[in-house]
Amino acid sequence: xxxxxxxxxxxxxxxxxxxxxxxxxxxxxxxxxxxxxxxxxxxxxxxxxxxxxxxxxxxxxxxxxxxxxxxxxxxxxxxxxxxxxxxxxxxxxxxxxxxxxxxxxxxxxxxxxxxxxxxxxxxxxxxxxxxxxxxxxxxxxxxxxxxxxxxxxxxxxxxxxxxxxxxxxxxxxxxxxxxxxxxxxxxxxxxxxxxxxxxxxxxxxxxxxxxxxxxxxxxxxxxxxxxxxxxxxxxxxxxxxxxxxxxxxxxxxxxxxxxxxxxxxxxxxxxxxxxxxxxxxxxxxxxxxxxxxxxxxxxxxxxxxxxxxxxxxxxxxxxxxxxxxxxxxxxxxxxxxxxxxxxxx
Numbered sequence: 001x002x003x004x005x006x007x008x009x010x011x012x013x014x015x016x017x018x019x020x021x022x023x024x025x026x027x028x029x030x031x032x033x034x035x036x037x038x039x040x041x042x043x044x045x046x047x048x049x050x051x052x053x054x055x056x057x058x059x060x061x062x063x064x065x066x067x068x069x070x071x072x073x074x075x076x077x078x079x080x081x082x083x084x085x086x087x088x089x090x091x092x093x094x095x096x097x098x099x100x101x102x103x104x105x106x107x108x109x110x111x112x113x114x115x116x117x118x119x120x121x122x123x124x125x126x127x128x129x130x131x132x133x134x135x136x137x138x139x140x141x142x143x144x145x146x147x148x149x150x151x152x153x154x155x156x157x158x159x160x161x162x163x164x165x166x167x168x169x170x171x172x173x174x175x176x177x178x179x180x181x182x183x184x185x186x187x188x189x190x191x192x193x194x195x196x197x198x199x200x201x202x203x204x205x206x207x208x209x210x211x212x213x214x215x216x217x218x219x220x221x222x223x224x225x226x227x228x229x230x231x232x233x234x235x236x237x238x239x240x241x242x243x244x245x246x247x248x249x250x251x252x253x254x255x256x257x258x259x260x261x262x263x264x265x266x267x268x269x270x271x272x273x274x275x276x277x278x279x280x281x282x283x284x285x286x287x288x289x290x291x292x293x294x295x296x297x298x299x300x301x302x303x304x305x306x307x308x309x310x311x312x313x314x315x316x317x318x319x320x321x322x323x324x325x326x327x328x329x330x331x332x333x334x335x336x337x338x339x340x341x342x343x344x345x
Contacts, residue, residue, distance in 0.1 A: 013312055032216075032325045033155045035108070035134040037183050037344035040070030040220060042107040045100035045266075046164060048079045048087035051115020053165075062112055062164030069173070069181075070110075076100060079112060086117045087300055093117065094245040099147070101130045108180075112164040114141030119224070121232050122146075129300040136180055136344065137164040138335035141247070141315065142218030143343040149233035151218065152326045157343050160220050160243070160313065161321030169320040179321045183342040186319045190335060192314055203318070205310035206336025211274030212341065214329045217322055219243035221314075222278075226257040229264040238269030243322060245276035245314030251292055258299040267299075272306045272330045274337060276313025277286035306332035 010250070012297050038044070044066055059080065059182045063073040078094035081088025123144060131154035137146065138159040143175030147158040159180060162172050171191065178184035186318060190203045218240045219225065225244070228234055246254065261267060275296060290298075293309075300307040308330070312318050323343035 015074050016291060020225060025303055031132045031145055031155050034157050034159060034343060034345050035136045036067050038071060038108050038136055038181050039139060042111050043072045043074055045076060045106045046079055046110055046112055047076045047096045047100060049093045049097055049121060049146060050110045051113055052082040052087045053080060053112055058165055059112060062299045065168050085222055085237055090120045091124060094121040098126045098129060101133045101135060108136035109142045110164050111139030113330035114139065114143050114163060116142050117258045118142050118145035119227060120285040122149045126163040130156060140248050144224040145222055145228060147324055152233055152235040157323050157325040159323050161320055162319050176228060179323060179343055183344050184341055185339040188337040205308050207332040208300045208307040208309060210333045211306035212329060212331050213241060215239050216232060216270035217241050217326055217328050218324050222246040222257050226260040229260055237266050240270050241272045241328055242270045243274040243276060243313055246281060247279040247315035249281045251289050252286060254255045254278060255295045256279060262299060270305060273300050274311050274330055275309040276311040277316050279315040295301060308332040310335060
């Protein structure tokens with residue numbers, strides 16, 4: 001059973017859980033709430049809401065990374081639990097997340113890794129407590145489910161950026177510091193290095209439809225987002241800049257998931273779209289496949305709004321930290337995202 005099968009089968013089971021979990025509101029997000037910025041000495045709670053961590057040293061590496069950032073890590077009670085491929089039972093993973101938001105001495109909450117499992121715990125989260133205790137919540141990939149649900153249900157700005165076990169290189173760390181620790185409003189732009197070549201060959205962006213657009217950023221992993229369509233854990237897409245990314249998907253699967261977003265009305269109110277990286281997304285063994293660019297063009301060009309692909313968002317070493325719920329402007333021709341307001345207080 002692969003990641004797509006996990007998503008489909010487990011979401012069906014999760015749908016049977018009661019939707020009337022604490023704090024679930026109808027009608028989309030409350031007013032946007034910004035968490036306090038992290039600073040040297042801030043305490044960060046570590047949670048494992050999705051896939052299991054099989055090697056204890058991985059958690060130690062995450063703790064060393066946070067200390068190098070000047071932050072103080074605190075482990076959740078269940079970060080090294082395991083239930084099959086999950087990092088413990090649903091109720092225990094949810095309990096760790098709820099506890100970190102309830103604890104007044106915790107300033108931020110970071111996921112150690114992604115994998116699969118966040119959607120299973122969405123009905124078990126205490127969104128009222130989260131709303132009363134706004135904190136930085138960050139991760140990517142499967143953590144998309146948490147980022148979207150928390151933003152939709154509490155109004156809290158969340159952060160699609162490195163998780164604990166990510167590569168914290170100068171590029172990724174730089175954007176994290178500017179957005180989360182310095183309350184900056186950077187322009188997010190891909191590296192321009194040419195290396196020994198006469199022209200840039202890596203990390204190029206490409207406009208699908210040119211122009212500039214402004215709106216609130218929202219999005220994340222494509223397969224996770226598509227799996228949540230029809231659930232009460234997605235925000236309104238009206239007036240948003242939608243950003244997407246994915247990994248290890250055959251092109252026909254990308255086509256299918258973008259079709260799901262279109263049929264679910266996700267594209268209806270967007271003002272612009274940024275597709276980051278689709279890492280290792282090829283045609284597979286299928287004869288006569290559409291190209292990745294053709295699939296994006298089929299779905300995004302008809303929207304009539306600025307769109308581009310190739311941004312440093314996704315399963316890559318160099319990552320932007322992208323806040324959900326914050327006003328931004330994209331320039332599809334230049335391939336940039338400019339924050340128009342700080343994401344933290």
